[in-house]
Amino acid sequence: MTDVFAGTTILEFGGGAAGPVATRYFADHGATVIRVESRQRPDFLRTLRLTPGAPGGLDGAHHFAVLNANKLSVALNLSKPEGVAVARQLALWADAVAENFAPGAMAKWGLDYASLVKDRADLVMISTCLNGQTGPERHYPGFGGQGSALAGFNHLTGWPDREPVGPFGTITDSLSPRFAALLLAGALFRRRRTGEGQHIDLSQVEGGIVCLTESILTYTANGEVLTRMGNRSRHEAPHGVFPCAGKDRWIAIVVHDDDDWRRLVRVLGDPAWATAPSLATPAGRLTQVDEVEKCLGEWTSTQDAGALAEHLQAAGVDATAVADFADLHEDPQLAHRGHFQSVEHAVLGRHPAETHAIRFSATAPRIHSAAPRLGEHTEHVLQRLLGMPADEYARLAAAGIFE
Amino acid sequence: MRGDLDGVRVLDLTREPGFFAGKLLGDLGADVVKIEPPGGDPARRRPPFWGGVVDPERSLLWLALNTSKRGITLDLDRPRGRALFLDLAGHADVVLETEAPGGMASRGLGWLALQAQNPRLVHCAITPFGQDGPRAGWRGSDLTVVAASGNLYSTGDPDRAPVRCTLPVSYYHGGIEAAVGVVFGLVAREQTGAGQHVDVALQEAMVMPNIGTAAMFKMTGNRGSRAGAFMRQEKSVAREIWPCRDGFVSFALRGGAARIPGLVAMVRYMDEHGMASPALKAMDWKTYNHNLLTQDEVDALSREFAAFFATKTTTELYHAACERNLMLAPINTPREITASVQLAAREFFVDVATTRGTLRYPGAFARSTAARIGIARPAPRLGEHTAEVLADLGLGAADVERLRAEGVV
Numbered sequence: 001m002t003d004v005f006a007g008t009t010i011l012e013f014g015g016g017a018a019g020p021v022a023t024r025y026f027a028d029h030g031a032t033v034i035r036v037e038s039r040q041r042p043d044f045l046r047t048l049r050l051t052p053g054a055p056g057g058l059d060g061a062h063h064f065a066v067l068n069a070n071k072l073s074v075a076l077n078l079s080k081p082e083g084v085a086v087a088r089q090l091a092l093w094a095d096a097v098a099e100n101f102a103p104g105a106m107a108k109w110g111l112d113y114a115s116l117v118k119d120r121a122d123l124v125m126i127s128t129c130l131n132g133q134t135g136p137e138r139h140y141p142g143f144g145g146q147g148s149a150l151a152g153f154n155h156l157t158g159w160p161d162r163e164p165v166g167p168f169g170t171i172t173d174s175l176s177p178r179f180a181a182l183l184l185a186g187a188l189f190r191r192r193r194t195g196e197g198q199h200i201d202l203s204q205v206e207g208g209i210v211c212l213t214e215s216i217l218t219y220t221a222n223g224e225v226l227t228r229m230g231n232r233s234r235h236e237a238p239h240g241v242f243p244c245a246g247k248d249r250w251i252a253i254v255v256h257d258d259d260d261w262r263r264l265v266r267v268l269g270d271p272a273w274a275t276a277p278s279l280a281t282p283a284g285r286l287t288q289v290d291e292v293e294k295c296l297g298e299w300t301s302t303q304d305a306g307a308l309a310e311h312l313q314a315a316g317v318d319a320t321a322v323a324d325f326a327d328l329h330e331d332p333q334l335a336h337r338g339h340f341q342s343v344e345h346a347v348l349g350r351h352p353a354e355t356h357a358i359r360f361s362a363t364a365p366r367i368h369s370a371a372p373r374l375g376e377h378t379e380h381v382l383q384r385l386l387g388m389p390a391d392e393y394a395r396l397a398a399a400g401i402f403e
Numbered sequence: 404m405r406g407d408l409d410g411v412r413v414l415d416l417t418r419e420p421g422f423f424a425g426k427l428l429g430d431l432g433a434d435v436v437k438i439e440p441p442g443g444d445p446a447r448r449r450p451p452f453w454g455g456v457v458d459p460e461r462s463l464l465w466l467a468l469n470t471s472k473r474g475i476t477l478d479l480d481r482p483r484g485r486a487l488f489l490d491l492a493g494h495a496d497v498v499l500e501t502e503a504p505g506g507m508a509s510r511g512l513g514w515l516a517l518q519a520q521n522p523r524l525v526h527c528a529i530t531p532f533g534q535d536g537p538r539a540g541w542r543g544s545d546l547t548v549v550a551a552s553g554n555l556y557s558t559g560d561p562d563r564a565p566v567r568c569t570l571p572v573s574y575y576h577g578g579i580e581a582a583v584g585v586v587f588g589l590v591a592r593e594q595t596g597a598g599q600h601v602d603v604a605l606q607e608a609m610v611m612p613n614i615g616t617a618a619m620f621k622m623t624g625n626r627g628s629r630a631g632a633f634m635r636q637e638k639s640v641a642r643e644i645w646p647c648r649d650g651f652v653s654f655a656l657r658g659g660a661a662r663i664p665g666l667v668a669m670v671r672y673m674d675e676h677g678m679a680s681p682a683l684k685a686m687d688w689k690t691y692n693h694n695l696l697t698q699d700e701v702d703a704l705s706r707e708f709a710a711f712f713a714t715k716t717t718t719e720l721y722h723a724a725c726e727r728n729l730m731l732a733p734i735n736t737p738r739e740i741t742a743s744v745q746l747a748a749r750e751f752f753v754d755v756a757t758t759r760g761t762l763r764y765p766g767a768f769a770r771s772t773a774a775r776i777g778i779a780r781p782a783p784r785l786g787e788h789t790a791e792v793l794a795d796l797g798l799g800a801a802d803v804e805r806l807r808a809e810g811v812v
Contacts (some may be wrong), residue, residue: 002493004591025583045659049637051694062622066615071436113772126718132770137725139746144614145643146732149653154566154644154734157558157568163632163651164734165570167612174612178579183769183776185586186407186431190774192593193637198773204749209740210768211423211454211575213467220752220763221463226737228569229584231546234448239546240566241555250564260474305724318542320551322565325620325627328553328610336536340618352618353430357583357607359533361514361600362591 002228003030008188009385011036011094012071013087013111015043018128018144019100020067020203021177022184027070028355028365032070034094034381036087037374038402040079046374051151056347059373065345069353069369074382075375075402079207083401084109086382091116093386096124096184098235103129103138113199122197124187128180130172132203144170144204151208152215153201158228176204238264241322244305250322252295253312260317261285267315268299338364345370378402404775406432411589413497414438414488415472416479417444420605421501421529422468423578428497428585429471430768430777436792437494438488439476439536441810445783453759459785460759466782470755470764476793476812478508483811489520490796496598497525497585503542504534514600518731524598525588529581533604544603545571552609557627565629576612577605631661632704634812639701644734647712648675652720654712656704657693658730663732666691669708672723678711742774757781786812 003211008031012023020035020043027033037043045064054060074090077083091111091277092095106112106127113125130147131137138155147156148171158165183200191197197275209216215226231252233239241252265274272294285292300308305321312319314382321327329352330333337359340352348370355365383389396402411433415425421777424536429435437444447459454461478484489512492498498517500507507513507528514526528534531543532551549567559566584601592598610617613627617742620626625678628635632644634657641656653664654669667688673679683704694702712720717733724731733739753766755778767777789812798806806812 002594004587006593021611021614024585029587044659046658046663048657049694050659062619063615066618068672107765123662131745131748135745135748137729140725141728142724142732143658143662145653145655146730149644149732149734150740152735152737152740153568153572154651154653155736156570158566159560159563160629162560163646165559165566165631166643167572167652168554168615168627169612169614171568171572173614175576175579178576178583178769182427182431182579182583182586183771185583185590187771187774189586189590189593190407190589196773198771200774201770203749203769206746206749206765207768209746209751209765211572212570213466213765214570216737216740216765217453217463217467217762218451220741221466222451224451226569231564231567234451241426241546241550241566243564250550250556252547252555254544254546256544265431307740312542313538316542318544318547320541320543320547322550322782323553324556325553325613325617325625327626328617329620331551333536333538333551333604334534334607334610336606337533337607346726348622352621354610354615354618354810356583356611357604359578359602360584360588360591361602362595362597381797385467 006030008032009034009094010096010098011090012098012108014100015045016100016143016178017067017173019098019180021174022180023098024067024070024212025181025356026184028367029363032072033070034074034090034377035068035073035372036076036090038075038077039374040077042374060347062348062351065140065348065351065371066353069343070369071372071379072381073372073375074378077401077403079140080401082396082399083112086401087111087398088116088385092120096188098126098180099182100128102141103127103133117199122191122195123257125186126180126184126187126200126202128176128202128204130204133201143278144173147172147204147208150205152212153208154291156212156215156226159230160228164228172208175207176202179207190308232249232289234284237289237294238296240293242293242300244300244308245302246304249299249305251308252320252322254318255285256318258282263316267312267317341367343367343370343403346373375402404773406588406775408433411497412436412495412504413499414491414495416498416500416502416530418444418501419464420574420577421499421581423575424527424529424581425499425578426468426471427582427768429779432775432779433497435472437469437783437789438474438477439474439785441476441478441812447785453762464761466762469782472783473780473788473792474786475789476786478811479512481811483806483809485510485512485797487793487811489516491792492517492524493521494795495521495524496589496795497527499527499581499585501529502541504530518598522597523592525585525592525601526598527581527585527588527601527603529577529603529605531605533607534602544571548573548605549609551606552613553627554609554612557629560631561629573605573609577603577608580608609682639696639698639702642705642709645709645712648714648716649721650717652712652717652731653734654708654731656701663688664689665728668727669729669731672727672729673707673711676711676714678707679715680707683707754779755781758784
């Protein structure tokens with residue numbers, strides 16, 4: 001079957017993860033995703049770990065490479081009017097435009113929705129930034145780490161007796177691309193059915209807060225501020241992460257109800273501490289959670305995390321070994337789903353890239369090409385796809401527009 | 404305004420891990436019908452309860468994530484309940500569920516049966532590990548799928564166990580992922596006329612939040628690590644979460660060229676308060692590259708920022724951040740979030756009327772010039788719309804009463 005977004009073109013402005021990961025959903029299902037980039041202001045992921053003399057320079061950034069597979073790159077110098085004019089042509093030609101610059105940047109170039117829609121009534125465009133396109137704090141310039149803090153995730157992550165920590169990977173940078181993909185798909189669905197376009201304003205902080213609605217309601221309804229509680233649950237015990245044999249090896253174990261507890265106790269070999277009648281109920285286990293966790297941790301500490309997880313699962317207990325990034329490449333389930341797919345990169349050589357977590361019965365997500373070098377496809381996109389005459393292309397190239 | 408998914412009918416059989424998926428589809432305009440067992444979803448029995456009153460209509464977990472849905476009860480463990488479900492599926496566009504793999508099929512409601520009933524149906528299943536593969540049969544929940552995703556290992560303090568977010572972020576990630584899968588399925592159906600099965604795995608959904616570092620392992624050799632309120636990058640460890648006078652703020656030294664204007668502005672701000680040392684003021688920011696700093700240099704910089712933050716409140720610092728483009732943010736709790744002037748200006752919070760009173764909710768997860776997005780109706784009371792939904796199948800009040808007596812609804 002044909003890829004669902006074959007023939008769909010998405011033009012992308014911006015960088016980092018919050019915007020660019022969103023368009024990967026479409027690229028992995030056949031869409032042509034074209035990044036508009038510039039050497040004047042490169043995507044920060046191309047420079048994040050850049051040191052002088054690094055192989056490939058802006059094209060050798062692995063962080064950019066793993067997130068931007070399956071895309072084309074056009075280099076346009078947007079500080080020159082002719083560069084902006086080409087960007088505008090591309091935007092009006094594409095099926096959708098996605099951007100995650102600071103609010104106002106696109107307007108400065110006349111590439112904002114209000115300007116573009118005059119020449120394309122059914123334009124579909126999404127803008128995403130931390131605080132949204134309106135409001136007194138719209139220009140606030142933070143990264144994902146700040147979005148995570150503003151939305152309330154950090155406060156809920158960590159140990160109650162210590163300072164908060166961030167969920168690894170600055171969580172609004174991973175929630176936002178999902179929201180953006182959903183909104184963009186919804187907008188394309190609507191246009192196919194009704195012919196209408198739209199401009200979407202996704203505030204990464206607001207999206208994050210909507211996820212944490214339970215925490216907000218607990219405050220607005222009951223005046224209670226939920227606070228981080230390590231790995232514990234308010235409802236059941238044990239619910240935690242326990243040490244295993246080896247250096248920094250751990251297992252996560254979750255008991256959901258009394259049946260789970262009985263299954264776990266059986267695997268433990270019915271020791272006296274665990275068979276105490278006072279532990280037969282959630283209330284009892286929660287009251288004695290310190291002791292339960294201590295005894296369970298002593299039992300796990302001599303065992304191999306992976307083997308123990310298999311053993312507990314075989315007994316029907318919800319448990320997994322805590323995986324590090326190396327372990328994920330050996331994970332049989334991720335391998336079965338084809339999560340990592342290998343691509344050949346011009347500077348970095350063969351490396352894995354990741355796809356999303358959705359498997360369709362009709363079509364599989366496919367990573368067919370490595371992330372582009374900056375401006376790698378300028379000529380291809382402008383001449384072949386957009387139909388720019390060769391002499392016009394040469395003239396603009398000579399004028400430094402493609403830098 | 405119409406929603407993007409107006410006219411799309413969703414049958415939502417999910418338990419907690421899938422609540423958010425259905426809510427998002429409802430927020431986008433779909434007619435989402437939540438189907439609960441006659442005793443109610445287990446979430447209705449879970450505290451905290453609104454006002455502390457134990458009541459299936461007052462569970463805050465239930466109320467939080469089931470807005471924008473209608474609700475019916477139906478016992479899928481009874482033949483009549485299954486038959487009614489198949490009838491409903493015949494007129495629906497989407498079925499959303501979170502049963503263990505094989506759970507739907509064992510009731511005769513698996514993908515093949517649903518497809519036979521309605522070839523245009525998009526059937527989306529959310530499970531911990533996916534529908535097939537060596538661990539498809541494994542049990543999983545938020546903590547264990549996050550543990551299996553690489554994301555837990557690098558969250559927390561180095562001297563303690565890896566740690567999760569206290570609310571189940573994998574269910575939010577997986578919920579949005581499933582909603583994406585459903586809409587992709589609907590777009591495909593516009594082209595082919597055929598529905599399909601959409602298999603979403605929570606473990607896999609939690610790999611992406613590592614933002615590429617999992618894939619990068621093959622190039623960097625970085626297995627991940629925990630640094631608590633700090634972050635390790637290249638040669639040094641630097642603070643990301645800083646204590647200030649009345650709480651904590653997030654602020655970083657790393658981030659490449661894009662971060663430098665914020666650092667320059669911060670030093671100027673500190674200098675205005677007489678708290679930037681001559682050495683700090685003499686920094687050459689044009690050549691600043693965090694990746695080249697030694698630990699001693701990071702520590703020297705950090706001491707100055709830490710001393711300054713300790714003199715300021717989170718509110719003062721965030722106010723300055725907005726005015727001066729400092730990349731700094733307070734570690735907000737719901738107290739600060741509900742008092743935010745930015746969110747107030749955007750009319751983000753909405754009051755939702757329920758039969759138990761009015762509740763203040765976070766509103767739309769996005770805005771659109773053309774599409775209605777946001778809470779369309781309160782979370783349903785148990786069985787609130789049973790009669791109304793079954794009426795679509797031609798069942799009258801007497802039929803529904805009989806079903807109720809039989810325990811089917």
